[in-house]
Amino acid sequence: MLRNRAMIRNRAMLPWLLGVWAMALWLVAAAASAPEVAAVRNLCRNPGFELDKNQDGMPDDWESVELHAHRTSQCKHDRQISYAGDCSAMITQGSLYATITGTAGWIQRRMVERGGGKTLRVSVYVRAGEPEEVNRYVKTIFPTRVRLYLFGEDRKTGSDYSGAASPVFEIGPEWQKISHTNTFPRNITALSLILAREAQIGGGHVWFDNVEVVEMKK
Numbered sequence: 139m140l141r142n143r144a145m146i147r148n149r150a151m152l153p154w155l156l157g158v159w160a161m162a163l164w165l166v167a168a169a170a171s172a173p174e175v176a177a178v179r180n181l182c183r184n185p186g187f188e189l190d191k192n193q194d195g196m197p198d199d200w201e202s203v204e205l206h207a208h209r210t211s212q213c214k215h216d217r218q219i220s221y222a223g224d225c226s227a228m229i230t231q232g233s234l235y236a237t238i239t240g241t242a243g244w245i246q247r248r249m250v251e252r253g254g255g256k257t258l259r260v261s262v263y264v265r266a267g268e269p270e271e272v273n274r275y276v277k278t279i280f281p282t283r284v285r286l287y288l289f290g291e292d293r294k295t296g297s298d299y300s301g302a303a304s305p306v307f308e309i310g311p312e313w314q315k316i317s318h319t320n321t322f323p324r325n326i327t328a329l330s331l332i333l334a335r336e337a338q339i340g341g342g343h344v345w346f347d348n349v350e351v352v353e354m355k356k
């Protein structure tokens with residue numbers, strides 16, 4: 139009698155148990171199909187430097203920018219060395235003035251039109267050239283240095299470089315990923331990005347590729 143009662147109770151619970159089991163299966167399936175991280179949009183245009191639709195020899199949406207009055211470095215759209223795809227953004231070491239080599243940068247202007255109150259994070263792959271025979275001593279003992287700048291525009295005063303500069307990164311001949319984050323106050327409008335080779339003692343050529351700029355949500 140007792141056993142029968144238990145069986146009846148188990149039978150009554152069967153639909154409920156099946157329901158729980160089905161729910162558990164559904165939850166597992168939903169968790170498996172959901173991406174681990176929500177998809178983030180890359181705000182950078184032509185981030186791999188692959189496009190040159192107007193065939194002017196420079197990657198679309200990028201310009202070279204002078205960071206120093208005595209710039210000797212040049213920005214070149216390079217098709218020999220790349221991290222991904224066929225192209226990268228190169229900055230030559232420039233000629234040597236005493237022991238100082240040149241400085242230049244790649245700029246993408248107005249990457250974000252309304253940047254006030256936003257936090258942006260840029261990451262990019264970068265590598266340096268091997269030291270050449272000329273001035274080998276200087277180039278060998280001093281690493282190549284690069285820097286990233288994320289800056290905004292103030293409606294009244296123009297460019298605002300607060301927090302714009304990343305620390306200086308010392309890079310070698312292997313591709314490595316570097317990144318920088320900046321938070322922009324409310325008065326800021328458009329945001330721009332510079333990938334720069336710093337004025338430095340020695341150092342080699344620089345290549346940038348696969349830029350990613352994302353908005354960091356709070």
Ligand SMILES: [Ca+2]
Nearest residue numbers: 186222223225
């Ligand atoms: Ca590329």
